Structure formats: structure tokens, C-alpha cells
Amino acid sequence: KSKNTWSGRFNEPVSELVQRYTASVGFDWRLADYDIRGSLAHARMLEATGIIDADDLTAIELGLSQIREEIHSGDFVWRLELEDVHLNIERRLTVLIGDAGKRLHTARSRNDQVATDVRLYLRDAIDNLINLIHAMQLALLDLAEKNLDTVMPGFTHLQVAQPVVFGHHLMAYFEMLKRDVERLSDCRKRVNKLPLGAAALAGTSYPVNREAVARELGFDGVCENSLDAVSDRDFVIEFCAAAALIMTHLSRLSEELILWMSPSFGFIDLADRFCTGSSIMPQKKNPDVPELVRGKTGRVNGHLVALLTLMKAQPLAYNKDNQEDKEPMFDTVDTLTDTLRIYADMLTGIRVNQDAMRAAAMHGYATATDLADYLTKKGMPFREAHEAVAQAVRFAEKNNRDLSALSLPELQQFSSLIADDIFAVLTLEGSISSRNHIGGTAPAQVNAAIGRAREWLSSS
Numbered sequence: 156k157s158k159n160t161w162s163g164r165f166n167e168p169v170s171e172l173v174q175r176y177t178a179s180v181g182f183d184w185r186l187a188d189y190d191i192r193g194s195l196a197h198a199r200m201l202e203a204t205g206i207i208d209a210d211d212l213t214a215i216e217l218g219l220s221q222i223r224e225e226i227h228s229g230d231f232v233w234r235l236e237l238e239d240v241h242l243n244i245e246r247r248l249t250v251l252i253g254d255a256g257k258r259l260h261t262a263r264s265r266n267d268q269v270a271t272d273v274r275l276y277l278r279d280a281i282d283n284l285i286n287l288i289h290a291m292q293l294a295l296l297d298l299a300e301k302n303l304d305t306v307m308p309g310f311t312h313l314q315v316a317q318p319v320v321f322g323h324h325l326m327a328y329f330e331m332l333k334r335d336v337e338r339l340s341d342c343r344k345r346v347n348k349l350p351l352g353a354a355a356l357a358g359t360s361y362p363v364n365r366e367a368v369a370r371e372l373g374f375d376g377v378c379e380n381s382l383d384a385v386s387d388r389d390f391v392i393e394f395c396a397a398a399a400l401i402m403t404h405l406s407r408l409s410e411e412l413i414l415w416m417s418p419s420f421g422f423i424d425l426a427d428r429f430c431t432g433s434s435i436m437p438q439k440k441n442p443d444v445p446e447l448v449r450g451k452t453g454r455v456n457g458h459l460v461a462l463l464t465l466m467k468a469q470p471l472a473y474n475k476d477n478q479e480d481k482e483p484m485f486d487t488v489d490t491l492t493d494t495l496r497i498y499a500d501m502l503t504g505i506r507v508n509q510d511a512m513r514a515a516a517m518h519g520y521a522t523a524t525d526l527a528d529y530l531t532k533k534g535m536p537f538r539e540a541h542e543a544v545a546q547a548v549r550f551a552e553k554n555n556r557d558l559s560a561l562s563l564p565e566l567q568q569f570s571s572l573i574a575d576d577i578f579a580v581l582t583l584e585g586s587i588s589s590r591n592h593i594g595g596t597a598p599a600q601v602n603a604a605i606g607r608a609r610e611w612l613s614s615s
């Protein structure tokens with residue numbers, strides 16, 4: 156059995172089961188690049204403040220860059236008995252450069268080290284995810300722009316409500332994703348603080364320069380309290396909450412794509428490369444990708460709950476519980492990354508069936524509200540108009556016709572205020588173009604919204 160880095164005070168080695176149970180190198184190896192960056196910044200500060208000498212620093216720099224290459228080329232041997240990414244790298248450094256390697260951990264603990272690594276990792280992940288959201292937003296804009304005049308039924312309770320244009324419906328998702336970007340950017344501010352210097356929990360007796368390390372690593376500042384710096388993972392939780400909302404938005408869109416693609420709707424068709432067939436029913440083309448997005452939302456939501464639960468009963472400061480933050484975090488980043496990448500591509504491959512959308516909007520009396528508004532504008536109180544139109548809808552339903560298919564005398568049974576200017580109002584286009592204010596579905600407004608969205612995208 157090899158001696159552990161920390162086992163000086165121990166009388167017996169840990170069992171293989173305990174070793175496997177407590178080790179994290181199987182997943183935290185992914186932090187290696189960040190660990191090395193953190194160590195380099197720490198070592199440079201140690202040298203600048205006279206805690207180690209220049210020769211030690213040179214050796215550490217050479218050793219760490221060799222280790223980085225070994226890891227990238229796949230030659231690095233990760234050893235479970237060395238527990239985690241930090242001790243694996245440190246041990247290798249000592250093998251390579253001797254005593255200088257043993258000095259690297261001066262004025263540092265794995266507690267502030269791992270918190271630093273996680274923050275560096277998450278900062279990169281957030282930047283990457285924001286770029287991927289932007290790409291998906293661009294795909295939404297392109298699809299919306301092509302569908303400024305594509306009429307579809309807008310729904311409430313999944314019942315036909317009022318006509319909207321498809322571009323307007325798509326732009327609703329643009330808005331959701333815009334807020335998602337804002338949430339990630341805001342979370343990033345709190346991620347981007349340096350824990351190093353907190354050491355195990357109380358700070359360090361060495362004359363460290365935390366600001367210099369923060370600057371070198373691109374942090375906006377240092378964590379102000381050493382106990383807090385090593386123990387809280389609220390920034391990971393916040394990230395996972397933002398991620399859960401992003402997945403929730405994508406899950407709603409997925410649900411709609413699935414519905415719209417079902418033959419009963421027939422509004423859209425997804426490109427074949429996002430679907431699979433059935434092993435028994437030859438006619439099937441199943442929307443597997445959106446279904447999986449909907450399904451994976453469950454696991455991302457689960458990670459959020461896992462992390463909240465992980466944190467809730469931990470006394471200050473660091474506890475090994477926190478080692479469990481990494482797998483949910485990595486899986487959240489991985490799932491979200493793949494989902495966003497696939498979505499941007501999937502949106503460009505959507506074929507829209509304008510006729511089916513229009514036909515659906517023609518059923519369900521989507522312009523009934525317009526008729527009520529028409530009567531109200533002619534002086535009838537709205538509640539009375541609501542009642543008159545309800546009667547008209549009953550009549551039309553009994554006769555199996557749309558409101559716009561009723562004759563003028565038929566319509567006039569329900570109010571003498573109705574004149575032949577009503578037919579323009581009852582058309583789908585009349586309804587849509589009348590909602591002509593910021594946020595409304597009139598094509599001119601949707602076009603303006605797309606313009607503002609493009610400006611926001613290019614300035615962010």
C-alpha cells in the first residue's frame with residue numbers, strides 16, 4: 156500500500172472500499188487545467204512575496220507545464236489511491252522536481268484550492284453556455300423572420316384562443332432565453348471571486364497577496380471571508396437553478412414541437428436527423444430529440460435539488476460533503492451544452508406547414524374576441540358584447556360554420572350595431588394586424604421585435 160499524502164498520523168491504511176468511496180479523481184480530473192492554472196498563480200505569488208525562491212518557482216512552472224502536456228496527451232496516470240485531481244498533480248510534480256514540488260502547497264489547502272478550481276471551471280462553462288444560447292437565439296430569429304405572416308392559432312388551455320403569427324410565438328422563446336442569459340451573467344459575477352488565501356478555513360499566517368492571485372486568474376476580487384470561501388457552494392447552486400430554468404424553457408418548446416409534429420396537428424415537420432422510426436410501426440417518425448430534451452430536464456432539475464440538499468445541513472466550514480458538488484455540476488453543464496447545440500441545429504431544420512396552421516386557426520372561433528371588441532368600439536359595454544358574441548358562437552357552432560362565414564343578416568340577429576365592415580374584423584389577418592402595439596402579434600410589431608432582438612444579440 157502506498158502511503159497517502161496526509162497519512163502521517165494514521166496507524167492503519169484505509170481499506171480499498173473506503174479508498175474508492177472517498178476518491179473523486181474519477182470525475183474531478185476534469186478540473187486539471189484549472190488546478191494547474193491556480194497552482195501557477197499561487198506559486199508566482201509565493202515567489203513574489205518571498206515565501207519560495209525563484210529557483211523553486213522556475214521548477215514548479217516547468218513541472219506543471221510538463222504535467223499539463225502529459226494530461227493532454229493521455230500519458231498522465233491517474234491514481235485512485237491519490238484520491239483527487241489535486242493530490243495526483245502534486246505527487247507527480249514532486250516526482251518530477253523534488254522538494255520544490257513539496258513547497259507548492261505552502262499557504263494553501265485543498266479546501267481553497269478546490270473552491271478556486273470549481274469557480275474557474277464554472278466561469279468558462281458559463282461563458283460557453285451564453286455563446287450557445289446566443290446561437291440558438293439567432294436560429295429562432297431566422298425562423299421567426301421567415302414566419303412573420305404565418306398565421307397559427309394561439310392557445311390557452313391548449314384550446315384555440317386568438318390568432319397569432321408563428322414568428323410572434325417563436326419570439327416568446329427568444330425573450331425567455333434572453334432572461335436566461337441575464338441570469339447566467341449575473342451568476343457569473345458571484346462565481347468570479349477568488350477563494351485562495353482562505354487556506355483550510357481561517358486564512359494563513361504567510362504574507363500572501365490575494366489580490367495579485369485574483370488578478371492573474373482574472374477574478375474580479377477575493378472572497379471576503381475565509382470560512383465562507385471554502386465552505387459555500389451557493390454559486391454552483393445558483394448556476395444549477397439558472398440551468399434548470401433554461402432546460403424548463405427548452406422543455407416547453409420541445410413539448411410544443413412534439414405536439415405540432417403529431418399528425419393530429421401537422422403544423423411542422425422536423426428534419427429526419429432528429430427523429431427515429433419504430434421497430435414495429437413502419438409509418439412512424441418519432442420526435443426523439445425534443446422528447447429527450449423534455450426528459451433530460453428532469454435530471455437537470457434533480458441536480459439542483461441534490462445540491463440544495465447537499466448544502467442545507469453543513470456546519471461551517473469545509474466538509475467532505477462538498478466533494479459531491481462536482482458530478483451534478485458537470486452533468487448539468489454537459490447536458491445543457493449538448494441540448495443547446497442540438498437545438499440551434501434542429502431549429503434550422505424545421506419545415507412549417509402554413510396551411511395546416513391556418514386551417515387550425517380557422518376552427519375554434521379564434522376571432523370571437525375581435526367581434527366583441529368591434530361591438531364595444533361601437534358603444535356596447537364589453538360584458539354585454541361578450542354575451543352577444545357568445546350567442547353568435549352558439550349559432551355558428553350549431554350551423555357548423557365559422558363566424559366569418561355567417562351572412563350579415565345572420566350576424567345582425569345578435570346586435571343591430573353590426574354592419575358590413577365586420578367582415579374585415581373577423582378575418583385572421585384583420586385580427587392579427589389590429590394588435591398593433593409593442594408586444595403585440597401584428598406582423599409589423601413582430602418585425603420590429605426581431606430588429607430589437609438582433610441589435611441586442613450583436614451588442615452582447
Ligand code: ARG
Pocket residue numbers: 179183239265266269473475477478479
Ligand atoms: N476532493 C476534495 C473536494 O472535492 C478536495 C478538498 C479536500 N479537502 C479535504 N479537507 N479533504 O472537495
